[in-house]
Amino acid sequence: MNQAQLLAALAPEIEAINRALEANLTTHVPFISQVGRHILLSGGKRVRPLLFVLSARLCGCRSNHLADFSTIFEYLHAATLLHDDVVDAATVRRGTSTANTIWGNQAVILVGDFLLAKALSLAVTTDRLKVLQVLAHATTMMAEGEILQLLHARNLDLTEEEYFEVIHRKTAVLMSAACQIGAIVSGAPPEQEEALARFGLNLGLTFQLVDDILDFTGDERQLGKPVANDLKEGRITLPFIAALKRADEAGRRRLRELAREVRPEHAGEIRDLLESCGALEYARGLARKYTRAAQDHLRLFPECPEKGYFWGITEMLLARTS
Amino acid sequence: MNQAQLLAALAPEIEAINRALEANLTTHVPFISQVGRHILLSGGKRVRPLLFVLSARLCGCRSNHLADFSTIFEYLHAATLLHDDVVDAATVRRGTSTANTIWGNQAVILVGDFLLAKALSLAVTTDRLKVLQVLAHATTMMAEGEILQLLHARNLDLTEEEYFEVIHRKTAVLMSAACQIGAIVSGAPPEQEEALARFGLNLGLTFQLVDDILDFTGDERQLGKPVANDLKEGRITLPFIAALKRADEAGRRRLRELAREVRPEHAGEIRDLLESCGALEYARGLARKYTRAAQDHLRLFPECPEKGYFWGITEMLLARTS
Numbered sequence: 156m157n158q159a160q161l162l163a164a165l166a167p168e169i170e171a172i173n174r175a176l177e178a179n180l181t182t183h184v185p186f187i188s189q190v191g192r193h194i195l196l197s198g199g200k201r202v203r204p205l206l207f208v209l210s211a212r213l214c215g216c217r218s219n220h221l222a223d224f225s226t227i228f229e230y231l232h233a234a235t236l237l238h239d240d241v242v243d244a245a246t247v248r249r250g251t252s253t254a255n256t257i258w259g260n261q262a263v264i265l266v267g268d269f270l271l272a273k274a275l276s277l278a279v280t281t282d283r284l285k286v287l288q289v290l291a292h293a294t295t296m297m298a299e300g301e302i303l304q305l306l307h308a309r310n311l312d313l314t315e316e317e318y319f320e321v322i323h324r325k326t327a328v329l330m331s332a333a334c335q336i337g338a339i340v341s342g343a344p345p346e347q348e349e350a351l352a353r354f355g356l357n358l359g360l361t362f363q364l365v366d367d368i369l370d371f372t373g374d375e376r377q378l379g380k381p382v383a384n385d386l387k388e389g390r391i392t393l394p395f396i397a398a399l400k401r402a403d404e405a406g407r408r409r410l411r412e413l414a415r416e417v418r419p420e421h422a423g424e425i426r427d428l429l430e431s432c433g434a435l436e437y438a439r440g441l442a443r444k445y446t447r448a449a450q451d452h453l454r455l456f457p458e459c460p461e462k463g464y465f466w467g468i469t470e471m472l473l474a475r476t477s
Numbered sequence: 478m479n480q481a482q483l484l485a486a487l488a489p490e491i492e493a494i495n496r497a498l499e500a501n502l503t504t505h506v507p508f509i510s511q512v513g514r515h516i517l518l519s520g521g522k523r524v525r526p527l528l529f530v531l532s533a534r535l536c537g538c539r540s541n542h543l544a545d546f547s548t549i550f551e552y553l554h555a556a557t558l559l560h561d562d563v564v565d566a567a568t569v570r571r572g573t574s575t576a577n578t579i580w581g582n583q584a585v586i587l588v589g590d591f592l593l594a595k596a597l598s599l600a601v602t603t604d605r606l607k608v609l610q611v612l613a614h615a616t617t618m619m620a621e622g623e624i625l626q627l628l629h630a631r632n633l634d635l636t637e638e639e640y641f642e643v644i645h646r647k648t649a650v651l652m653s654a655a656c657q658i659g660a661i662v663s664g665a666p667p668e669q670e671e672a673l674a675r676f677g678l679n680l681g682l683t684f685q686l687v688d689d690i691l692d693f694t695g696d697e698r699q700l701g702k703p704v705a706n707d708l709k710e711g712r713i714t715l716p717f718i719a720a721l722k723r724a725d726e727a728g729r730r731r732l733r734e735l736a737r738e739v740r741p742e743h744a745g746e747i748r749d750l751l752e753s754c755g756a757l758e759y760a761r762g763l764a765r766k767y768t769r770a771a772q773d774h775l776r777l778f779p780e781c782p783e784k785g786y787f788w789g790i791t792e793m794l795l796a797r798t799s
Binding site: 272273275284287305 | 509557587597598600601606614621624625
């Protein structure tokens with residue numbers, strides 16, 4: 156199945172998710188819908204809700220509520236995006252002005268809190284305490300991950316281990332929860348639940364690694380944000396950590412110098428330094444490794460359309476350019 | 478029972494709550510404990526955890542986990558305080574520097590998220606889905622209340638009804654949830670659960686009304702913040718709304734003028750204007766009315782020490798001066 160076929164096959168699911176995202180954003184306060192819609196409907200790949208829906212279907216679930224339940228993960232994700240953008244004082248996301256630029260930090264912090272609360276309210280409607288348990292744990296880990304990232308800001312001595320601790324918590328745990336909860340709402344046996352949790356975790360690590368590679372190698376218009384934006388904002392990611400290990404003395408000195416103040420005109424030089432010392436290839440290799448690990452956890456499941464979609468998604472997320 | 482006797486009787490509960498607040502603040506990231514302890518252990522009356530513990534005992538619960546469960550409400554409350562202080566750019570709370578002044582807005586937003594997640598994780602340990610349902614609903618309402626308050630900022634045409642909508646959501650709903658969840662973890666019958674939810678709601682309305690009166694009439698050192706701070710920050714509260722209705726033409730004009738830029742030297746004049754037109758007495762009357770309504774909901778329960786404590790707490794919160 157090529158990417159066009161995959162996207163065509165998933166289109167009805169994504170449409171159902173988008174409808175549910177609008178329908179469940181009910182609130183007593185119209186202003187909240189306005190800010191919520193801005194962050195929810197200005198793009199986004201719906202990766203997390205899709206992971207949930209496909210996991211549930213892979214476990215044989217045929218419930219009509221899957222699209223509604225899937226919004227839990229997008230609302231939670233949107234809540235963290237809103238708070239992240241305030242924390243980073245970000246002005247552009249997905250090529251559009253960030254909510255904090257339009258409505259101010261105050262409103263955006265509170266709408267983030269609202270979306271988190273909404274996610275929980277929806278999680279309660281699954282009528283399974285275990286869903287709340289996994290979600291509460293994921294939410295705690297995500298907050299810890301964001302705080303670790305903040306504490307590590309501009310630390311050029313960050314280790315690969317510390318980097319993985321951050322991305323595990325801030326990204327992989329929610330994707331893992333989306334998959335695991337798909338299994339839980341289906342009443343799947345423990346080994347399927349475990350396999351999907353691990354599938355999601357490895358997929359999440361790949362997803363963040365690719366994000367961090369694209370930050371250096373991507374196209375500004377495709378990314379919807381400036382190149383080397385992470386480095387500029389003080390987030391030290393794997394390609395840069397690897398380059399500080401692999402580059403020669405002069406390269407390392409230059410990279411440390413460039414990290415001090417990242418200017419748009421330096422993006423090309425930084426990318427070339429990362430490429431020439433093999434750091435980007437090293438990072439790509441890790442992304443491939445985690446993709447294979449994710450795919451391995453699918454073996455447990457019999458052949459079916461959903462398994463094929465999952466396989467295609469892992470390949471697509473690995474190969475993506477934005 | 479006088480206030481000294483009441484506080485002596487409650488001291489062991491409050492000590493157990495304080496120990497549980499420290500013990501349950503476990504995290505992988507020591508920095509989070511540091512910020513968390515600052516907001517949690519720098520004073521605070523422990524009203525919400527106490528409401529929970531006493532409600533559970535009133536319903537006959539003798540579980541050893543009550544102190545641990547009670548931290549849910551203090552962590553959730555602390556999370557909203559952290560976000561509020563960022564939203565209000567507050568520098569002083571309870572006479573101490575706010576966390577955002579010490580560690581910056583970014584860290585404080587994220588530690589707020591962590592505390593909210595922690596509260597949920599603890600709620601899951603009650604093993605009752607209904608607890609999560611009430612809590613998720615309360616969290617949603619609280620976020621809406623905070624947003625409404627922000628949208629109403631500096632609106633001198635705010636109605637009494639709009640004011641009550643805000644304080645119902647931002648304050649009363651959590652106190653109501655603490656009481657209701659006390660009944661739920663005890664497996665109390667629906668009429669007791671309902672009575673405690675309403676008791677907490679009315680107590681919460683009193684609590685906020687008294688807070689808003691004290692903002693004008695209290696002593697700066699006792700309050701731990703400047704007098705007329707709400708008005709200065711743009712929060713239009715009941716005493717001011719009532720005064721804009723009750724004062725004569727000249728008084729109304731002067732109040733509107735003073736609201737534009739609140740200076741410390743005007744605090745006395747504002748208080749006198751509110752007092753002379755009867756606005757403060759009107760607000761005090763409403764606080765008494767909600768206290769009586771709260772007390773009415775206790776009638777359902779047989780006489781016991783906890784009922785006496787609750788009665789005493791309602792009187793104490795009504796009569797408090799800080």
